[in-house]
Amino acid sequence: MTVAYEVTPVGAQVLDRLANVSGARGAAELRSRLANLGRWVRADLVDFEAELATLSRGARVVQSAAHHLLDLRGKHLRPMCVVLASKFGEGFTPRARGLAVAVELVHTATLLHDDVVDVAERRRGQPTAAVVYGNAASIFAGDWLLVAALRRIGAAKVDGLLDRMLAVIDEMILAESLQLERRGRIVADRDEYFRIVEGKTAALFRWAMLAGARCAGLDEACEIALERFGVHLGIAFQAVDDELDFTGFAGTEVNAETGKDPLVDLREGKMTYPLIVALEREPSLHARIEAVLADEAPQAAELAAIAAAVRATGALAATRELAEEHVRHALEALAPLPAGAARDSLETVALASLERQS
Amino acid sequence: MTVAYEVTPVGAQVLDRLANVSGARGAAELRSRLANLGRWVRADLVDFEAELATLSRGARVVQSAAHHLLDLRGKHLRPMCVVLASKFGEGFTPRARGLAVAVELVHTATLLHDDVVDVAERRRGQPTAAVVYGNAASIFAGDWLLVAALRRIGAAKVDGLLDRMLAVIDEMILAESLQLERRGRIVADRDEYFRIVEGKTAALFRWAMLAGARCAGLDEACEIALERFGVHLGIAFQAVDDELDFTGFAGTEVNAETGKDPLVDLREGKMTYPLIVALEREPSLHARIEAVLADEAPQAAELAAIAAAVRATGALAATRELAEEHVRHALEALAPLPAGAARDSLETVALASLERQS
Numbered sequence: 001m002t003v004a005y006e007v008t009p010v011g012a013q014v015l016d017r018l019a020n021v022s023g024a025r026g027a028a029e030l031r032s033r034l035a036n037l038g039r040w041v042r043a044d045l046v047d048f049e050a051e052l053a054t055l056s057r058g059a060r061v062v063q064s065a066a067h068h069l070l071d072l073r074g075k076h077l078r079p080m081c082v083v084l085a086s087k088f089g090e091g092f093t094p095r096a097r098g099l100a101v102a103v104e105l106v107h108t109a110t111l112l113h114d115d116v117v118d119v120a121e122r123r124r125g126q127p128t129a130a131v132v133y134g135n136a137a138s139i140f141a142g143d144w145l146l147v148a149a150l151r152r153i154g155a156a157k158v159d160g161l162l163d164r165m166l167a168v169i170d171e172m173i174l175a176e177s178l179q180l181e182r183r184g185r186i187v188a189d190r191d192e193y194f195r196i197v198e199g200k201t202a203a204l205f206r207w208a209m210l211a212g213a214r215c216a217g218l219d220e221a222c223e224i225a226l227e228r229f230g231v232h233l234g235i236a237f238q239a240v241d242d243e244l245d246f247t248g249f250a251g252t253e254v255n256a257e258t259g260k261d262p263l264v265d266l267r268e269g270k271m272t273y274p275l276i277v278a279l280e281r282e283p284s285l286h287a288r289i290e291a292v293l294a295d296e297a298p299q300a301a302e303l304a305a306i307a308a309a310v311r312a313t314g315a316l317a318a319t320r321e322l323a324e325e326h327v328r329h330a331l332e333a334l335a336p337l338p339a340g341a342a343r344d345s346l347e348t349v350a351l352a353s354l355e356r357q358s
Numbered sequence: 359m360t361v362a363y364e365v366t367p368v369g370a371q372v373l374d375r376l377a378n379v380s381g382a383r384g385a386a387e388l389r390s391r392l393a394n395l396g397r398w399v400r401a402d403l404v405d406f407e408a409e410l411a412t413l414s415r416g417a418r419v420v421q422s423a424a425h426h427l428l429d430l431r432g433k434h435l436r437p438m439c440v441v442l443a444s445k446f447g448e449g450f451t452p453r454a455r456g457l458a459v460a461v462e463l464v465h466t467a468t469l470l471h472d473d474v475v476d477v478a479e480r481r482r483g484q485p486t487a488a489v490v491y492g493n494a495a496s497i498f499a500g501d502w503l504l505v506a507a508l509r510r511i512g513a514a515k516v517d518g519l520l521d522r523m524l525a526v527i528d529e530m531i532l533a534e535s536l537q538l539e540r541r542g543r544i545v546a547d548r549d550e551y552f553r554i555v556e557g558k559t560a561a562l563f564r565w566a567m568l569a570g571a572r573c574a575g576l577d578e579a580c581e582i583a584l585e586r587f588g589v590h591l592g593i594a595f596q597a598v599d600d601e602l603d604f605t606g607f608a609g610t611e612v613n614a615e616t617g618k619d620p621l622v623d624l625r626e627g628k629m630t631y632p633l634i635v636a637l638e639r640e641p642s643l644h645a646r647i648e649a650v651l652a653d654e655a656p657q658a659a660e661l662a663a664i665a666a667a668v669r670a671t672g673a674l675a676a677t678r679e680l681a682e683e684h685v686r687h688a689l690e691a692l693a694p695l696p697a698g699a700a701r702d703s704l705e706t707v708a709l710a711s712l713e714r715q716s
Contacts (some may be wrong), residue, residue, distance in 0.1 A: 063535075116493070135493075136474075136475040147524050148528070170505050181418070
């Protein structure tokens, strides 16, 4: 008898971690749902990773820079959305696999450009590709992955998906541009916050759900339902991300959970949801945040004090409420879909998104 | 009677300038061919510019950065390739116009990323978008234009053209990457030079010819002929570009003709064809060029001395021979095409490419 050695795919590891967190919190039902989900999608996630591994590793520095970030592997949440939506139909077919890889490549491409734009030093606990290979390589690597993604979507030949992805990328860029223009402008503008989040985060989750749905051959009402689910999951995801910028913070070290520098959003002058709430409730924070942003090398103590002041306003609880509200909307969106394992799995993902620690 | 005021389109201005240069050189036949060509395509180039003007001018900084460069208008050579190839068939239809705009947008997108990568200060006689709007805006503006171009190609619905453009962009990025890796490495490697030129310059000219050909409904042999023409025109174009880095040089001012900083390729450590030839013929240049590249702020006098030493090897004449050789290949490529005004016009463009001063 041979023993097959198989590495647990990243997506399944994420589900395992969420199950453990849920278990530790006493959420036994969610733990059990996550364990079931992990078993249900594991083989599909193995297939996804095998497909992702087909991306060429050539001799060019742009390829090294792209693989540097891909090899640090994120959470593979967007591909998981493609997997789960596809399971309403014939499942995670080779066509769906190509689309799942494409959505991960687009996501990675945006990170490669963002890290140049943000002059970010760390990502996923390691130096960014821009630090290791230079800004030029990181820019071209983003371009390269974007094109690789679009070619895979083209090759899948699923009606309308390439057009839709191009529209999504357009939305993402305009949202990134708005965020760039507002950087360092300390104004509590909720409308603008949601415009940015919908463009830069929710739009790609939405596409991932659409891609899976269209592979599954669902009718239009179900497709729209899954897209709505994707939008709300994306907003909830971003709200939790915003919250994580303020948690797990201990001095100036890297956040052990997220692998990002602590308070990086705050220091980059990005208006996260906790900051917006805190400014609404405690306008005196305005001057303090402006001062810390004007400082080239702000003191860790002052950053920590601002983070504490933000927490003291109850802004993190408000951010959690925002995430919970959008998880509720995501669950409501599922109503038109046939009951069964596929719908259960999306419910589980939505509920578990609130448990995320990284 | 109303007098219609109409601005001469950029492409026609380029043809006029080339006609004047040819006339001044005593090339009366070429002057007359260029004047005819200008009249023949003027209305199409007006249509092209009208179509280009439909690109949205929104409130976002990425849009400002993109329009900054587009408004400085290049030579619109790649769109002219689409126009001329389309005239073998039903002409410059609305579909062909969309493709001509797309090829100009892809070209502009690559310049926006190149100017960040090269830390370039001037382009088309003006500060680069990266200088005016920042690197972040220039990166996202390149992304935005790339997506806008691909959407237009998708909308044209001409079989295979979107796939081919994605393959071309992939080639361009890998060539840019190779050039980036070799930057500052002073080695006379002709094979590598041609790999880079084919990827970063010739591939897009080739696509422009293909796009026009496919709109014209030509058979496969004619399509291949036009693509070959595009490749050789692209190489000739790059050879002349390389030559221009060494001409029109007077001290450290901006080159009045090209609008670029003088000797910018040399100072960026890019192995242009004149440098390769000069190094083959005069190996002692190696140490001098390395020294000037190692210098953060090289003396204008030393740059000028190196340029003179390159010229003294006869490298510029050799570069001109390279351009002439590829113009010959371009003309030969036209053989399978039906004789007539369309073929004449391409011959004229190929011959005139050698007269370019900017």
